[in-house]
Amino acid sequence: xxxxxxxxxxRGSLSQAEIVAAAIRILDAEGxxxxxxxxxxxxxxxxxxxxxxxxxxxxxxxxxxSDELDAISLAGYEPTDDWxxxxxxxxxxxxQTANTHPAAAAMxxxxxxxxMSELRAVDCVLRALHxxxxxxxxxxxxxxxxxxxxxxxxxxxxxxxxxxxxxxxxGVWFRTQVYAPVDPAQYPYADAVMSDLxxxxxxxxxxxxxxxxxxxxxxxxxxxxxxxxx
Amino acid sequence: xxxxxxxxxxRGSLSQAEIVAAAIRILDAEGxxxxxxxxxxxxxxxxxxxxxxxxxxxxxxxxxxSDELDAISLAGYEPTDDWxxxxxxxxxxxxQTANTHPAAAAMxxxxxxxxMSELRAVDCVLRALHxxxxxxxxxxxxxxxxxxxxxxxxxxxxxxxxxxxxxxxxGVWFRTQVYAPVDPAQYPYADAVMSDLxxxxxxxxxxxxxxxxxxxxxxxxxxxxxxxxx
DNA sequence: AAGTTTAAGTTAACGCCATTGACTAAGCCA
DNA sequence: TGGCTTAGTCAATGGCGTTAACTTAAACTT
Numbered sequence: 001x002x003x004x005x006x007x008x009x010x011r012g013s014l015s016q017a018e019i020v021a022a023a024i025r026i027l028d029a030e031g032x033x034x035x036x037x038x039x040x041x042x043x044x045x046x047x048x049x050x051x052x053x054x055x056x057x058x059x060x061x062x063x064x065x066s067d068e069l070d071a072i073s074l075a076g077y078e079p080t081d082d083w084x085x086x087x088x089x090x091x092x093x094x095x096q097t098a099n100t101h102p103a104a105a106a107m108x109x110x111x112x113x114x115x116m117s118e119l120r121a122v123d124c125v126l127r128a129l130h131x132x133x134x135x136x137x138x139x140x141x142x143x144x145x146x147x148x149x150x151x152x153x154x155x156x157x158x159x160x161x162x163x164x165x166x167x168x169x170x171g172v173w174f175r176t177q178v179y180a181p182v183d184p185a186q187y188p189y190a191d192a193v194m195s196d197l198x199x200x201x202x203x204x205x206x207x208x209x210x211x212x213x214x215x216x217x218x219x220x221x222x223x224x225x226x227x228x229x230x
Numbered sequence: 231x232x233x234x235x236x237x238x239x240x241r242g243s244l245s246q247a248e249i250v251a252a253a254i255r256i257l258d259a260e261g262x263x264x265x266x267x268x269x270x271x272x273x274x275x276x277x278x279x280x281x282x283x284x285x286x287x288x289x290x291x292x293x294x295x296s297d298e299l300d301a302i303s304l305a306g307y308e309p310t311d312d313w314x315x316x317x318x319x320x321x322x323x324x325x326q327t328a329n330t331h332p333a334a335a336a337m338x339x340x341x342x343x344x345x346m347s348e349l350r351a352v353d354c355v356l357r358a359l360h361x362x363x364x365x366x367x368x369x370x371x372x373x374x375x376x377x378x379x380x381x382x383x384x385x386x387x388x389x390x391x392x393x394x395x396x397x398x399x400x401g402v403w404f405r406t407q408v409y410a411p412v413d414p415a416q417y418p419y420a421d422a423v424m425s426d427l428x429x430x431x432x433x434x435x436x437x438x439x440x441x442x443x444x445x446x447x448x449x450x451x452x453x454x455x456x457x458x459x460x
Numbered sequence: 461a462a463g464t465t466t467a468a469g470t471t472a473a474c475g476c477c478a479t480t481g482a483c484t485a486a487g488c489c490a
Numbered sequence: 491t492g493g494c495t496t497a498g499t500c501a502a503t504g505g506c507g508t509t510a511a512c513t514t515a516a517a518c519t520t
Contacts, residue, residue, distance in 0.1 A: 002245050008484090008485080008486090008498065008499070009472090009498065009499095010486075010497095010498090011485085011486045011487055011496080011497055011498075012486090012487080012497070013495075013498090014498080015380060027502085035262065036475075036476080036477065036478085037478065037479085038397065038476085039479080046498070046499090047498060047499045047500075048478095048499095049478095049480085049499070049500080050497075050498050050499075051497080052478095052479075052480085053496080053497050053498070054497090057478080057479080058477095058478065058479090084290050096396060110382075110385075110386055110389070118418055119417055120417060121418040122417070122419075122420045122427075123417035123418070123419045123421075124421055124436055126419035126422075126423060127419045131342040134509090136423065137423075137424060137426050139426075140423050140426040140427055141430060141434065141435055141438060142428055143423075144430050144432075144435045145435055145438055145439050145442065148379075148386060148439065149378075149379060149382070149436065149439070152340075152378060152379070152382025152383065152385075152386060153382065155339055155340075155382075156378060156382060159340070174465080187350060187352070187353035188353070189351055189352075189353045189356035189357045189360055190352045190353040190356055191353075192356075193356060193366065193367075193370050196366065196367050196369075197352075197370055200370055200371060200374055202374075205371055205374045205375055205378065206373055208371060208372075209375050209378065209379070210445045212297055212375065212442060212443065213442065215446065216445065216446070216447070218362045219445070225341075238468095238469060238470070238513090238514080238515090239469065239470095239471075240468095240515075240516085241467085241468055241514085241515050241517095242468075242516080243468090243469090244468075258480085266505080266507085267506080267507065267508085268505085268506080276469070276470090277469060277470045277471075278470095278507095279469080279470070279471080279508080279509085280468075280469050280470075282507095282509085283467080283468050283469070284468090287507080288507065288508090297517065370489080414494050428513080446479090459491075
């Protein structure tokens with residue numbers, strides 16, 4: 001029963017990058033509740049408090065994790081001349097990341113990380129808008145709409161996938177707590193489509209949302225041409 | 231220094247409704263970190279653990295708070311025959327609630343509460359879509375898009391308003407942590423609009439997003455008419 | 461109305477967690 | 491080689507959600 005003595009990690013063997021990688025491993029395998037300093041220490045084969053030499057607080061670490069999600073999403077991305085394809089691609093990448101690392105996405109994807117990868121992501125979206133012909137203040141507003149939509153939906157997807165009890169074996173979602181003794185006639189519209197509600201494909205909803213955005217940009221550009229020719 | 235003895239609360243004097251009301255009061259005044267069982271007990275002038283007679287866990291209580299946010303948003307809402315106005319009105323109400331109770335909104339607005347008010351909200355949105363002429367599976371998908379957008383944006387707004395250090399005295403947002411030593415030339419598009427980024431009006435972004443949704447429904451209906459006349 | 465039952469409110473405790481301060485030793489520079 | 495800096499470690503702390511056992515007042519029974 002003697003506590004197994006761990007050899008002290010050599011000086012400089014830890015880094016923010018390694019800690020973030022370990023954290024994501026834990027989140028993927030055991031969910032958001034498992035991400036504690038104790039568990040992190042075990043994963044790193046280091047003292048639980050060693051992390052504090054690299055992050056000021058848990059929140060700081062989570063921001064770094066979130067920024068790493070941005071980095072993962074952008075890895076290998078190359079801008080093109082097709083702004084539609086770029087906006088779809090960037091959205092798709094965020095969505096993919098949320099599906100690959102749901103707990104991490106639920107935890108940090110709607111946070112402002114203040115990190116380099118987030119800045120790069122901002123730049124990529126703004127570039128696509130610029131290529132489309134959206135500039136200045138308008139670009140910033142549209143950027144914010146896009147980010148809200150893409151990151152909001154992705155974070156929600158992460159939460160859905162990583163919260164046990166919300167997803168059944170077939171992978172479709174349902175409500176844990178049934179709307180108890182309610183008169184169905186009181187909520188006829190909800191009642192009528194209850195069965196459909198359980199069978200929504202989240203990725204279809206997401207791509208619809210993204211298409212909605214792309215179309216709205218197209219419309220804006222069309223409107224601009226009209227007013228120019230007038 | 232003797233501990234002030236509180237007279238025991240009489241037997242049925244606590245209720246889920248009163249607890250939720252107290253919780254929202256605390257969240258509004260002191261932010262999400264202040265919502266502890268101890269603080270809640272003080273607010274209710276009751277034992278911290280008394281809450282457990284009414285909610286199975288903290289998470290259950292938060293779901294109830296979230297459902298109350300739905301109730302607040304819907305209070306006084308009356309459906310009309312104008313589906314556009316109804317969708318705007320419902321979105322505006324959620325947004326208003328997020329601005330009035332930011333910490334509560336940040337905490338629970340993208341949760342599935344399983345409560346009655348959520349069900350009523352679902353019914354209201356589906357009704358508006360039905361009036362518009364969107365039914366069945368299509369209605370469910372559009373409903374989900376709408377909910378993701380409205381609740382996602384509102385929850386993000388709540389998080390923004392309730393996280394200290396993200397909002398300056400003038401009310402416009404900025405990043406706490408500046409993107410440290412980065413070559414501006416590496417992210418030219420982000421760099422070019424940095425000053426604009428700090429001056430976005432979130433409510434403008436929100437109404438743009440809602441208009442985008444309404445317009446996309448209109449377009450869908452137009453397309454439907456075209457294919458019918460063909 | 462008296463006795464019984466039930467459960468809401470209380471009390472005290474437990475275990476987990478993030479965080480801190482003091483300690484240790486490994487790499488670095490003079 | 492010897493001191494200095496600091497990453498890694500250890501031990502302790504305070505706050506938190508949660509639980510079990512206890513109290514007591516309302517409600518039910520006959």
